Amino acid sequence: MFRKKLRAILSAVVFALVSAMCVGMFYLAVILGETPALPGPAPGESVVPSALPTAAPSPAPLPGGMLQGGDTATRQALFPAPLAILPQADGFQVVSAIVEDIASKDTDIRCRVVTVAYQHPSFSGEVVLICATPPAYLERYAGADTHILDQPAALLGLPASALRLPGRDVWVARSGQAIYALETAADTLDMGLVAGRVTLFTPGQ
Numbered sequence: 001m002f003r004k005k006l007r008a009i010l011s012a013v014v015f016a017l018v019s020a021m022c023v024g025m026f027y028l029a030v031i032l033g034e035t036p037a038l039p040g041p042a043p044g045e046s047v048v049p050s051a052l053p054t055a056a057p058s059p060a061p062l063p064g065g066m067l068q069g070g071d072t073a074t075r076q077a078l079f080p081a082p083l084a085i086l087p088q089a090d091g092f093q094v095v096s097a098i099v100e101d102i103a104s105k106d107t108d109i110r111c112r113v114v115t116v117a118y119q120h121p122s123f124s125g126e127v128v129l130i131c132a133t134p135p136a137y138l139e140r141y142a143g144a145d146t147h148i149l150d151q152p153a154a155l156l157g158l159p160a161s162a163l164r165l166p167g168r169d170v171w172v173a174r175s176g177q178a179i180y181a182l183e184t185a186a187d188t189l190d191m192g193l194v195a196g197r198v199t200l201f202t203p204g205q
Contacts, residue, residue, distance in 0.1 A: 059112045059133070067099040075099055076201050079114050081178035083201040084131050084156060090197050092118040095126055104136040111137040120194075123184075127194055130181040137179050141165070141172060155180050155195055162191070171195055 059080045067078065076083040078099050086092035095117040101110050114131040141163060149162040153171045160173035164186065171182045171191055182195055 061110075062099065062101050062112075065101050069097055070099075072201050073203065075114050075116075079112060079131055079133070081131070081133055081175070083114060084129055084180050084198050085116070085201045086118050086120075086127065086129055086194070086197055087199060090120075091122070092120050092127070092197070095119050105139040107136060107139075109134065109136040113137065123194070125185045128183040129198065130179070130183065132179040132181070134177045135174060135179055138172070138174075141170065141181075153191070153195070155182060155198055156200065160195075 059078070062078065067074075072083065072085060075097060088094075097114075097116045099112070099114050102113055103109065104111055111132055111134065115128060116130075117126045117128050119126055145166055147164040149164055149169075151162050153160040153162040153173075155171055155173040156175070158173040158175055158180070160171045160180075163170040163172060167186055168183055169186050169191060173180045180198075182191065182198060184191065184194070
């Protein structure tokens with residue numbers, strides 16, 4: 001009986017240590033920006049400079065805490081950093097869009113989050129592009145179910161972390177106080193092809 005209790009206690013301790021290591025690795029990789037060096041762009045391919053403007057702190061609260069729909073210019077006006085988009089000119093069509101204020105998972109820090117789902121005729125399923133601030137939003141990706149994939153990844157010319165979560169793959173990058181994330185169902189498309197099309201919104205686009 002004592003041995004069974006001891007094994008149960010040891011198992012719980014090991015699980016807690018593994019979870020802590022996963023969270024620690026995630027924060028080192030994404031929050032501190034310690035991601036592997038990436039190869040240079042292919043010939044003729046342009047990369048957005050990594051010195052993107054950073055987000056301003058604490059955007060004004062949204063009326064009702066949420067805005068659904070609207071055009072890209074409206075969403076940009078509500079987000080205090082450059083907004084990442086997948087261009088309609090490349091065949092990406094907006095399926096749904098929402099701007100909302102949410103509390104981070106483990107604190108009361110309010111995060112401004114812009115979530116846009118796209119479809120493309122060349123890919124099955126939806127592609128979700130997220131812009132969030134401040135970096136406390138990253139807590140949603142930290143946990144025992146998050147696995148850091150050993151592969152190069154980049155968004156907007158920024159080194160990114162490639163993550164595997166239950167049922168989905170995520171590439172996450174940080175620029176100052178802004179977080180950019182590309183999400184899709186696991187193993188349904190080449191993330192690199194889609195990530196290479198992510199760009200920053202400019203007025204009139």
